[in-house]
Amino acid sequence: MNFKLKECFFTEKDHLLAQHEGIRVICFKYETGVAALRIENKRGNIIVLPYQGQQIWRCCIDGHELTMKSMFDEPIPTQDYLSTYGGFFLHCGATAIGVPSKTDTYPLHGELPNAPFKNAYISFGTDEAGSYVIIGGEYKHMVAFNYHYIACPEIKIYEDAGIFNIKMQVRNLMNREMELFYLAHINFRPVDHAELVYSANYDPESVEVYINVPEHIKTNVPVKDYKEFLNKLNNNPELHHILKPDDIYDPEVVMSIKYYADDEGLAHSLQVHPDGCSDYVTHQPSQLPMALRWISRTRDQDAMGLVLPATSGNNGYHAERAAGHYISLAPGEDMVFDMNVGLLTANETIAVRKKIKK
Numbered sequence: 001m002n003f004k005l006k007e008c009f010f011t012e013k014d015h016l017l018a019q020h021e022g023i024r025v026i027c028f029k030y031e032t033g034v035a036a037l038r039i040e041n042k043r044g045n046i047i048v049l050p051y052q053g054q055q056i057w058r059c060c061i062d063g064h065e066l067t068m069k070s071m072f073d074e075p076i077p078t079q080d081y082l083s084t085y086g087g088f089f090l091h092c093g094a095t096a097i098g099v100p101s102k103t104d105t106y107p108l109h110g111e112l113p114n115a116p117f118k119n120a121y122i123s124f125g126t127d128e129a130g131s132y133v134i135i136g137g138e139y140k141h142m143v144a145f146n147y148h149y150i151a152c153p154e155i156k157i158y159e160d161a162g163i164f165n166i167k168m169q170v171r172n173l174m175n176r177e178m179e180l181f182y183l184a185h186i187n188f189r190p191v192d193h194a195e196l197v198y199s200a201n202y203d204p205e206s207v208e209v210y211i212n213v214p215e216h217i218k219t220n221v222p223v224k225d226y227k228e229f230l231n232k233l234n235n236n237p238e239l240h241h242i243l244k245p246d247d248i249y250d251p252e253v254v255m256s257i258k259y260y261a262d263d264e265g266l267a268h269s270l271q272v273h274p275d276g277c278s279d280y281v282t283h284q285p286s287q288l289p290m291a292l293r294w295i296s297r298t299r300d301q302d303a304m305g306l307v308l309p310a311t312s313g314n315n316g317y318h319a320e321r322a323a324g325h326y327i328s329l330a331p332g333e334d335m336v337f338d339m340n341v342g343l344l345t346a347n348e349t350i351a352v353r354k355k356i357k358k
Contacts, residue, residue, distance in 0.1 A: 002123040005050055010035035020124040021131035022159035030074040037122075039133060043162045043343075046088070046155070049075055050120035053113050054137050054153045056089035061162045061343035066279060068187040068303035079116065081108040085301075089341065091115075092183040093311075094170050095147055101316035110181065112151060115139045132158045140173075148174040149329075163280060163342035171334035180327040181320070182288070182337055183310035188271060188279045190297060190304040194243045197270040197278075198307065199260045199356045207237035207293075210254040210314065219251045220298070226250070240295070243271075243304075249297035256313055257291045259283075267291070268356050269307040276346030283309035283339040290325065309339060 001020070009017060010029040017027035017037070026038040036057065037048045044061035048054065057075055059066040070086030078084050092109040100106055120137035136154040141147055150171050157164040172178035200206050211230050219226050229248040233240055237255070240247070259267035265286055271279040283291070290312055294305030312325030320326065327335055344352060 001125075002121060005037075005120040005122065007035060007051070014038075018122060018124070020133060021126070023124070023131060023133045023157070025122060025133065032074045032076055034075045034077050036075075037135060039135065039157055041157055041159045041161065043160065046157065046164070048135050048155060049087075050135065050137060051117045052077070053090060053115050054117060054120070054135070054139075054155075055087045055091065055113065056155065056166075057087045059088040059342070062277070062345075064273075064277070064343055066188055066343060068189050068301065070303075071300050079107075079111070079114045081113050084114060086187075088187055089166065090185040090187075091151070091153055091168055092185050093181045094141070094149060094151060095179070095181065096317040097181045097183040097310060097312060098314040098316055098320065101318060103318050104316045106317055109183065109185065111141060112139070113185070115141070115151070130158050130160055132156055147178070148172075149178060161342070162344065163340050165338060165340050167336060167338040169334055169336045170329070172329035172331060175331050177331070178329040179321065180329050180335060181311050181317070182327075182335075183292070183308055183312075184283070184288070184337070184339060185308055186281060186305060186341055188304040188306050190243055190295065190302055191271060191273050191279075192243060192245045193274050195270075195272040196241045196243070196306070197272060197353055197356055198257070199262070199268045200257050201260075202238050202241070204234060204237065206258045208256045209234035209237070210256070221248055221250050229253075245297075247297075249295045251298060252294060252296040254314060255293040257293055257307070259285050259291055259307075261285050262355060267307075267309075268352055270344070270349065270352060270356075271304055271306050272349055272353075276349060278344045278349040278352075279304070279306060279342075280344045280349075280352065281307050281309075281339060281341050283307065284337075287335075287337050309337070 014028040024040040047058040067088040072086035076084035090113040096106040123134040152169040269281045288309035292308040312320035
């Protein structure tokens, strides 16, 4: 079953829009006017903004709120990145990602995070893994003489799963080459004394800390202490593997990580909670060869960007383009990025830790 969403479906009162086996789709509108879908399965729920970037605004699995803490209780109807920043998952790109340098003119993390979607849909089905729902849409970006592409994201959730699949397909509709930049901004909630485990070498050559702080970031701690903390992490990345509440992640720490993939082409990242369960991401380095880690722990933001799989780093369009960190799409060519995100049980966490160690 597949049907197109219409904006008239969304009202301030929650109501059941559709149901399939153990999956329910609840339709509502925030007080700010932003339309939302709450998808409920047997493990929890996620809230998707179908017309605003198709971002996942909230995620709760097995009673664990996975979404970062922020100053935004509700999404704001804007395309400005920092004016509504608090979602669990945001697509970034596609004409640029990262923090603009002084020579760059694009908005922070590009046009995709809060892109105004006109077309959105829901699809239900059943396969060998069980019953599922897909939320998807289409966003067309056009700038005369510069860009013409279509972005088609999808989120697939099974009725019994704590992990869900996220895809993004970008097709170049321009009659010339397109430079494609993409980053998946996944914002977990940090857990005090959690352990970070991931499929990379734990050395300064594999985990590089960004020492320079972007201009839009302001710190409340002495700059000397902050710089000293960054240098300690850069010399010994394992210092951040246990999330200590008194460590200085104010305003943020950003790292670039060189991941290994397993025999299936997947890289793995865990934030293991003290109770044994874990926040989890798999991505494919063959699709997204670079990966960032972003941690911010302040009164206003408390976020664990465990891994942000990407085509390039965080240094802005001109610097990353000069380094060749982008994907070139020929006219009519497309690229698909996909990853799995969510929560593992304690037993599932043990199995993934063994896989990472191997």
